[in-house]
Amino acid sequence: MSNKSGFQAMLGAKCPQCRTGNIFPVSPFSFRKLSAIHHTCPHCQANLNPEPDFYYGAMYISYAFSVALVITALTAINVLVEEPELWMYLTTVVIGNLLLFPAMLRYSKVLYLYGMGKLKYKGD
Known part of the structure; x- marks a missing residue:
């Protein structure tokens, strides 16, 4: 098991249960x-x-990321x-949406899995 905090595991797109395994087969920033x-x-x-x-529910989080990006850019x-x-x-x-689309899409899924997935961390 990992000694990572929940926040570090989310940033690294790691499994919520072990905080070691990857959620995605490729990097979260990959197209x-x-x-x-x-x-x-x-x-x-x-x-x-x-x-x-x-993961259909993650679309709402992805939409919120896009709105935040638009408001920040404007x-x-x-x-x-x-x-x-x-x-x-x-x-x-x-351009901002095109460049950040993979990260926004994937991190919306990570947040949704952590929030709604009912997987709890099983520490040491």
């Missing part, structure tokens, strides 16, 4: 296999897919640029 999740933890064999379509442009034009807003939001 490959965006929706792929291990069905069971490679380390402790915990079920990471508790029911069919379990606020930053308003503060940094004296008279911003429409293309600045659109370009910033589109």
Whole structure:
């Protein structure tokens, strides 16, 4: 078992039960296999897919991430640029969403699994 805190395990996209095994087969920042999740933890064999379509609820978290990104980008442009034009807003939001899409999608699934997955940490 791992000595990682729950927060460190979430950041590393590790299994909520052992905090060692990876939830995703590739890096959370990778554009490959965006929706792929291990069905069971490679380390402790915990079920990471508790029911069919379990991760549909993560769409709400992903949406919240996108809204937060848009609000942050628009606020930053308003503060940094004296008279911003429409293309600045659109370009910033589109590029930001494209670059951060894999991380937002995957971390929404991680947060949903930790919050709703009913897997508890089994420490040493």
